Amino acid sequence: xxxxxxxxxxxxxxxxxxxxxxxxxxxxxPTQKVDEYYDVNDIEKKYEVMGKTELGQGFRSLEKVQRKIxxxxxLKGADAVVFNMEEETISNxxxxxxxxxxxxxxxxxxxxxxxxxxxxxxxxYATFIKYK
Numbered sequence: 220x221x222x223x224x225x226x227x228x229x230x231x232x233x234x235x236x237x238x239x240x241x242x243x244x245x246x247x248x249p250t251q252k253v254d255e256y257y258d259v260n261d262i263e264k265k266y267e268v269m270g271k272t273e274l275g276q277g278f279r280s281l282e283k284v285q286r287k288i289x290x291x292x293x294l295k296g297a298d299a300v301v302f303n304m305e306e307e308t309i310s311n312x313x314x315x316x317x318x319x320x321x322x323x324x325x326x327x328x329x330x331x332x333x334x335x336x337x338x339x340x341x342x343x344y345a346t347f348i349k350y351k
Contacts, residue, residue, distance in 0.1 A: 240291055244270015244347060247296025253289050254299035256348075262299065265351040269297060275342040288345045297347035305344065308337045 247269070256262055272291060274284050285302065292300045317331040 240272060240274060240287065242270055242272045242291060242295060242347075244268075244295070245349075246270075247349060250293050250296050250298060253292045253297055254348075255285070255289065256299060256301045257303070259301050259346070262301070262348065266299070266348045267351060268346055269349040270295065270347045271345065272347070273342055273344045275340060281343070284343050288343065292345070292347050295347060296349070298350040299348035301346040301348060303344045303346075304341060306339050306341050309340045310338045312336045312338060 272288060274288065281304075288302070289300060313333060313335050315331065315333050317329060320328045320330070
């Protein structure tokens, strides 16, 4: 009983992570080959944009992201994918330091500094293309 419950739970988590990628657009019959582009101006054939997706968190290598998006494109019936990567600042962190110097009797000096660090996230955007 415990093993079957564990198998069902693992299956649910696995299927949830596969379907977590967002896609907005049309779907066609699945394709086997998807051309990859990094600039829409490189496409020489007539085409229509069939949809878009993005992947912004949880990837360790860009190769895996590219493969994951290409697999989704095949599933949705795309003939090509145009990749675009952007880095956006999602938050920032500040640290302040200060010190007081009392070397002289009648005089004190105060020094302070602030360091701001931007926390950035890379996002990969993909446009799915269907040739006409």
